[in-house]
Amino acid sequence: MTEAAHQQTPLTGNIRADRGYVGLEDYRRSGGYIGLERALKAMEPGEVQQAVKDSRLRGRGGAGFPTGMKWGFMPLDQAGPNYLVVNADEMEPGTFKDRLLMEGDPHQLVEGVAIAAYAVQASTAYIFVRDAYRLAAERLRQAIAEARGAGWLGDDVLSSSYRLEVHVHSSAGRYICGEETALLNALEGRRPLPRAKPPYPQQAGLWGRPTVVNNVETICNVPHIVRNGADWFRGLSYTEDAGSKIYGASGQVARPGAWELPMGTTLRELLEVHAGGMREGYRFRGVLPGGASTPFLVAEHLDLPMDFDHVGQAGSRLGTGALVVVDDRTSLMGLLRNLEHFFAQESCGWCTPCRDGLPWVEQLLADLEAGRGRAGDIAILQEHCDRLGPGNTFCAHAPGAVGPLESALQRFPEAFEQGVAG
Amino acid sequence: MGEPETPLSEAETAAIRADLDHYEDAQAAAVEALKIVQQARGWVDDERLRAVAGLLGLPAAELEGVATFYNLIFRRPVGRHVILVCDSVSCYIRGFDTVYQALQARLGIAPGQTTADGRFTLLPMCCLGHCDHAPAMTIDGEHHGDLTPEGLEAILQRYD
Numbered sequence: 001m002t003e004a005a006h007q008q009t010p011l012t013g014n015i016r017a018d019r020g021y022v023g024l025e026d027y028r029r030s031g032g033y034i035g036l037e038r039a040l041k042a043m044e045p046g047e048v049q050q051a052v053k054d055s056r057l058r059g060r061g062g063a064g065f066p067t068g069m070k071w072g073f074m075p076l077d078q079a080g081p082n083y084l085v086v087n088a089d090e091m092e093p094g095t096f097k098d099r100l101l102m103e104g105d106p107h108q109l110v111e112g113v114a115i116a117a118y119a120v121q122a123s124t125a126y127i128f129v130r131d132a133y134r135l136a137a138e139r140l141r142q143a144i145a146e147a148r149g150a151g152w153l154g155d156d157v158l159s160s161s162y163r164l165e166v167h168v169h170s171s172a173g174r175y176i177c178g179e180e181t182a183l184l185n186a187l188e189g190r191r192p193l194p195r196a197k198p199p200y201p202q203q204a205g206l207w208g209r210p211t212v213v214n215n216v217e218t219i220c221n222v223p224h225i226v227r228n229g230a231d232w233f234r235g236l237s238y239t240e241d242a243g244s245k246i247y248g249a250s251g252q253v254a255r256p257g258a259w260e261l262p263m264g265t266t267l268r269e270l271l272e273v274h275a276g277g278m279r280e281g282y283r284f285r286g287v288l289p290g291g292a293s294t295p296f297l298v299a300e301h302l303d304l305p306m307d308f309d310h311v312g313q314a315g316s317r318l319g320t321g322a323l324v325v326v327d328d329r330t331s332l333m334g335l336l337r338n339l340e341h342f343f344a345q346e347s348c349g350w351c352t353p354c355r356d357g358l359p360w361v362e363q364l365l366a367d368l369e370a371g372r373g374r375a376g377d378i379a380i381l382q383e384h385c386d387r388l389g390p391g392n393t394f395c396a397h398a399p400g401a402v403g404p405l406e407s408a409l410q411r412f413p414e415a416f417e418q419g420v421a422g
Numbered sequence: 423m424g425e426p427e428t429p430l431s432e433a434e435t436a437a438i439r440a441d442l443d444h445y446e447d448a449q450a451a452a453v454e455a456l457k458i459v460q461q462a463r464g465w466v467d468d469e470r471l472r473a474v475a476g477l478l479g480l481p482a483a484e485l486e487g488v489a490t491f492y493n494l495i496f497r498r499p500v501g502r503h504v505i506l507v508c509d510s511v512s513c514y515i516r517g518f519d520t521v522y523q524a525l526q527a528r529l530g531i532a533p534g535q536t537t538a539d540g541r542f543t544l545l546p547m548c549c550l551g552h553c554d555h556a557p558a559m560t561i562d563g564e565h566h567g568d569l570t571p572e573g574l575e576a577i578l579q580r581y582d
């Protein structure tokens with residue numbers, strides 16, 4: 001890969017076609033750990049935070065919260081430990097970008113962790129990896145050991161007196177662990193129920209200590225921002241929303257996959273150029289733009305730049321940037337039943353609307369799928385969309401669950417009506 | 423019941439103790455400790471669960487509450503190999519159900535069951551992050567994608 005190409009695809013530039021392990025030497029050859037060295041030797045923690053603020057990096061786990069601002073809430077002057085937690089519990093259906101980053105270039109994440117931890121003055125960092133990503137966990141452990149051996153982690157990083165230990169925490173299933181406060185409970189060895197906010201994790205997180213939780217892709221951007229600057233990072237994007245983005249596509253497209261592209265790449269380019277269009281015999285019906293919890297976009301949105309603001313203005317969410325492409329031959333009621341089965345099963349059970357509402361939604365959709373729906377079922381589904389919406393539950397699980405459903409009720413009302421018996 | 427002091431092996435106890443060093447509080451090692459036991463024995467029985475709780479200084483009921491929250495901590499015996507079939511949306515679109523039915527027919531078991539010879543346990547699982555190769559499954563944590571009913575036999579044969 002040429003230097004110029006590498007500059008355009010910083011996150012994936014090192015990833016080998018055979019997805020083999022990229023070790024410390026190869027990572028160093030591509031400029032690896034230069035960012036960490038610069039941060040530790042030439043920058044105060046606040047300056048690293050400022051560089052990330054200036055870059056306008058937004059969280060890649062789905063919510064799009066500005067990363068530098070998130071870090072800015074961390075107290076840097078208290079006695080006692082601060083923590084950095086990397087959310088590598090990628091389980092949003094349709095999403096496989098963090099797996100690519102961790103398996104393909106684990107040192108990039110390790111360097112990002114070290115710089116981010118320095119910026120928020122954390123002395124311990126945990127990478128919380130889902131059980132299904134065993135190869136990723138193994139490679140991260142290998143990379144951490146290599147980095148520690150070379151002095152990039154440990155008691156006295158680069159003789160700077162900064163101390164950082166990084167641990168991989170391997171989980172055991174359950175989508176809710178990816179919710180950041182549930183993840184903290186999971187890390188503490190408790191049942192992973194979400195916590196009420198406030199207090200936010202930066203105030204009282206892991207063991208009540210200041211904690212910042214960031215997604216894998218978010219953290220992987222950090223070394224490149226420190227190394228190449230905020231202006232460079234903003235220039236990677238087509239829009240105001242900075243950086244590159246790893247988009248993915250699955251479903252009945254010709255070439256499912258994941259690609260690092262400028263933020264703001266249009267839906268049309270993703271579908272037609274990168275995913276190669278629909279498979280022979282299938283037509284495009286709509287897309288969940290950022291995983292299973294994001295509302296439908298349809299043909300009228302094909303020229304939409306896929307960034308946080310544009311997708312938000314269109315009534316959906318960029319989410320993880322993982323397109324789940326829905327074709328004309330897939331039963332829409334079946335697809336929604338499948339989605340709501342997932343959300344019902346993965347509800348932690350704490351809040352009544354979520355625990356009791358989602359199984360009912362799943363049952364109604366199963367009835368509509370089988371053509372035995374009742375006249376009032378569609379109204380009951382709509383009522384659930386309202387009652388499971390934001391503000392009625394501790395976390396975003398229920399609102400995420402009804403997002404695709406509510407948008408389908410608006411976009412495809414006939415598909416529901418066809419399921420009513422009679 | 424060969425061990426009078428604790429039902430955990432020395433290796434299990436040592437691995438759990440090593441993990442304790444990663445955390446401020448012993449409870450944080452709970453999931454890893456259960457996974458260490460499971461790695462060695464396939465599942466976590468009541469006696470080992472109580473032993474792990476004792477090692478971590480937790481009430482057994484507290485640890486049981488954690489263990490049973492997680493679908494990949496097995497509190498019942500499983501086969502030598504655990505098959506997790508993705509049933510989430512991308513695999514749904516790509517027709518996972520045909521593969522799932524073929525797998526059940528081939529193994530002669532329903533989801534949640536173990537073959538009579540103790541070789542395979544079959545379980546549904548949410549998205550495995552292999553969506554560009556849907557339909558997908560893992561066996562003992564190894565990903566297998568682009569599954570077809572015809573291709574299953576060759577994959578299964580790799581797992582004695």
